[in-house]
Every structure is written in C-alpha cells, then in structure tokens.
Amino acid sequence: MDLEGRLLWGYDPDAKLYRPIAVDEEGRQLFTAGDSFLDLPDTPSSYSGQGGKVVAVHSGESALEFIEAGSSGWELLADEDLSSPATSVSWTGLDLDAARIYDIYLAISEGASGSTTYSIYFNNDTTAANYWCRKLQAKWSGSAEQVLTARYNAAYLFALDPGKTGVISLGVMRETGTGYPYWLVKSGFRQSTTRTDGVDILYFAGVYPAAGNVTRIDITASNADGIGAGSKLRLFTVA
Structure with missing residues (x-):
C-alpha cells in the first residue's frame, strides 16, 4: 500500500498520547503534527504553573518560552x-x-x-x-x-x-x-x-x-x- 503523504495516528510515548503523523511510502514517519509543543531545544513541555502567561520566541530564536502577559x-x-x-x-x-x-x-x-x-x-x-x-x-x-x-x-x-x-x-x-x-x-x-x-x-x-x-x-x-x-x-x- 502506498502510504506516502498520508496522515496516520501514532502513539507518542513521551507525551503519552496519540497524535497524527505523516509517513513516507514505506511507512516511516516524516514529521509530527498536532497540538503539542514544538520540538525545539529548551521549549516548555508543560502548562503547569504558567497560568496567565503567553508564549514567545526565545531571544536566541531557537525555542519558545513563557513570559508574563503584561511584560510587553x-x-x-x-x-x-x-x-x-x-x-x-x-x-x-x-x-x-x-x-x-x-x-x-x-x-x-x-x-x-x-x-x-x-x-x-x-x-x-x-x-x-x-x-x-x-x-x-x-x-x-x-x-x-x-x-x-x-x-x-x-x-x-x-x-x-x-x-x-x-x-x-x-x-x-x-x-x-x-x-x-x-x-x-x-x-x-x-x-x-x-x-x-x-x-x-x-x-x-x-x-x-x-x-x-x-x-x-x-x-x-x-x-x-x-x-x-x-x-x-x-x-x-x-x-
């Protein structure tokens, strides 16, 4: 079966949830899509304790971070x-x-x-x-x-x-x-x-x-x- 470019559901053991994945013609994962955090260095992986804050690009432009909503x-x-x-x-x-x-x-x-x-x-x-x-x-x-x-x-x-x-x-x-x-x-x-x-x-x-x-x-x-x-x-x- 030609699976290239199709979205399938796969289990992410780190996030402990199922989410859509894209695969090539042999079923290998190409990239991850969904509503989870981006896979960038130092990117927050939890919403815990972040109420009222907003997400912004880190000054190093290689990650995301939480900042106070009123700080800008x-x-x-x-x-x-x-x-x-x-x-x-x-x-x-x-x-x-x-x-x-x-x-x-x-x-x-x-x-x-x-x-x-x-x-x-x-x-x-x-x-x-x-x-x-x-x-x-x-x-x-x-x-x-x-x-x-x-x-x-x-x-x-x-x-x-x-x-x-x-x-x-x-x-x-x-x-x-x-x-x-x-x-x-x-x-x-x-x-x-x-x-x-x-x-x-x-x-x-x-x-x-x-x-x-x-x-x-x-x-x-x-x-x-x-x-x-x-x-x-x-x-x-x-x-």
Whole structure:
C-alpha cells in the first residue's frame, strides 16, 4: 500500500498520547503534527504553573518560552471612578526614575458651581509659581476659529465651565538623574460654552524645575469638589 503523504495516528510515548503523523511510502514517519509543543531545544513541555502567561520566541530564536502577559505592554497602576465629587486625586508611592514614564488619562466632569481650573502637581508641591507650561489651543469664538498660544507660571492642565467635560491624555517623564520632570499633553479637548456643539482642542507641555525623583502625583481642582462625580482617572506605566 502506498502510504506516502498520508496522515496516520501514532502513539507518542513521551507525551503519552496519540497524535497524527505523516509517513513516507514505506511507512516511516516524516514529521509530527498536532497540538503539542514544538520540538525545539529548551521549549516548555508543560502548562503547569504558567497560568496567565503567553508564549514567545526565545531571544536566541531557537525555542519558545513563557513570559508574563503584561511584560510587553502597559500596566494599570490606578483606576479611579468617582462616585462622589472630589477636590483632588492623589497617587503616592511612585518612582518616576524607575518607571521612566507614567501615562495618565483623565475624563473629568466639572462638579463645582463655578468655572474650575485643573492642575497637575508633583511631590505634594502645590505652589503654582514652581511650575511652567505653554499651551496651544484651537477654539471657536463668535463666528470664527481661533488658535491661541499662552504661557503660564502654573501647573495648568485645563479649565472647565460649570457642567462641562474635559478629556486629556498626557505623559509624565524625566531624563533620569539630569532632567526636570515634565508633563506633555498628547491630546485633549474640553467642552466650550461659546456654542452648544463647541469643543476646544488642547496641546501643551509643562515642566517642574526642581531636581529629584517624582514619588507623588496630584490632579487638583481650583474649586472644592471641582472633580465631579462620574469622572474617571487612570494611571499607567510601562510593564
């Protein structure tokens, strides 16, 4: 009988299971197929103790290995969903020199009775004069578009009118050992009261000209309870 190229079932004594094999015209096994691990040097042969991990090619490119699923992406450090208004949200126990970067996502609803300004502070230093930032803002004014630039001696993020919402993603970075901590808004918008469908688009960066590591970050409203209920604040770092 010509068996060449056919798949037959054979018993694998090492794996202790039957699996399909391909044979040549004389019935000799050509290769092994199935759902078992690849036959490579140092390839894991058991799932035991590997829950939650993923399989990746080893750096030597001759084997597979298990790695932590979060080791190649972002790690969520803080997840704040406010059920009641707050004046400030604090994240402590941080180490910017070790993390190299923190990524922050804010979706804030204005929760006070008046216009509220939101700021980012490092290491519990809430003195506005100790910070600098520069802003580029595109907005609708009256019947025309405007692009504005501004410079603040403050730890400014954005301002909201009563009942409005702002959304921002920003990074906090520092060149280890030499540079000042700074924040860079990658994208952001806030609802405008100039017209019902208006939004202001924000891009800006700021610096905290003080030497040292960042171990604490605060997101603070200028008015009491200015971070309204339903606001969401997320802090990530690279895993």
